[in-house]
Amino acid sequence: MQKLTHLNELSEDYLEIIKLKEAEAKLPSSCLNELKVLSDELVQTESILSTYWHLSPTMKVIARDGILVKVNPAWTNALGYSKEELEGHPYMELIHPDDRELTGFVERELKAGNKISNFVTRFKHKTEDKYVTVEWMSVEYSGIIYGSGIIKD
Numbered sequence: 722m723q724k725l726t727h728l729n730e731l732s733e734d735y736l737e738i739i740k741l742k743e744a745e746a747k748l749p750s751s752c753l754n755e756l757k758v759l760s761d762e763l764v765q766t767e768s769i770l771s772t773y774w775h776l777s778p779t780m781k782v783i784a785r786d787g788i789l790v791k792v793n794p795a796w797t798n799a800l801g802y803s804k805e806e807l808e809g810h811p812y813m814e815l816i817h818p819d820d821r822e823l824t825g826f827v828e829r830e831l832k833a834g835n836k837i838s839n840f841v842t843r844f845k846h847k848t849e850d851k852y853v854t855v856e857w858m859s860v861e862y863s864g865i866i867y868g869s870g871i872i873k874d
Contacts, residue, residue: 780855780870787811787828790865799855799872801847817843817852831861841873 745753774781774793781793792807800807800815816824820842827840837859843852859868 780872782866782868782870784812784866784868785864787813795872799853800844801849806847815844817845827859828866831859831866834861836860
C-alpha cells in the first residue's frame with residue numbers, strides 16, 4: 722500500500738513537471754532569457770546579502786513581538802550563546818535588569834515609526850559573569866524590528 726501511495730505521488734509530480742515544461746515551451750525565448758537573467762541576479766543578490774549578514778562584525782537582528790527571529794554570528798561571538806539558544810527567545814531575558822525599562826520605551830518609539838540610533842543596552846554573556854554593552858541603530862517596519870549593534874566593550 723505504501724509503495725502504491727509513493728507511486729501515485731511520483732506520478733503526480735511527473736505530471737506537474739510535464740505541465741511546467743509545456744508552459745515553458747509556450748513562452749517566447751525573450752521571456753525565458755529575461756527569467757534567466759533575473760534568476761541569476763537574484764542568486765547573486767542573495768549571496769551578497771548572506772555574506773554581509775554572516776561576516777559583519779556588528780550584531781544584526783530581526784525581531785518581532787519581543788522575540789529574536791534572526792541573529793547573525795556576531796551575537797554568538799559576543800554573547801557566547803548558540804544561534805538556537807537565541808532565535809525564538811525573548812530578547813528582554815538577555816538585557817540587564819536596569820536597562821529593561823528604557824528598552825521598553827525604545828520598543829514603543831519604534832512601533833510609533835521612529836528610527837532609533839545611539840541606544841545603549843547591556844546583554845548578559847552566557848558563560849562569563851559579565852554584560853556586553855551594545856550601541857544600537859534600529860527601525861521598525863510592518864511589525865518587524867531591524868537592528869544593527871556595535872559592541873562597545
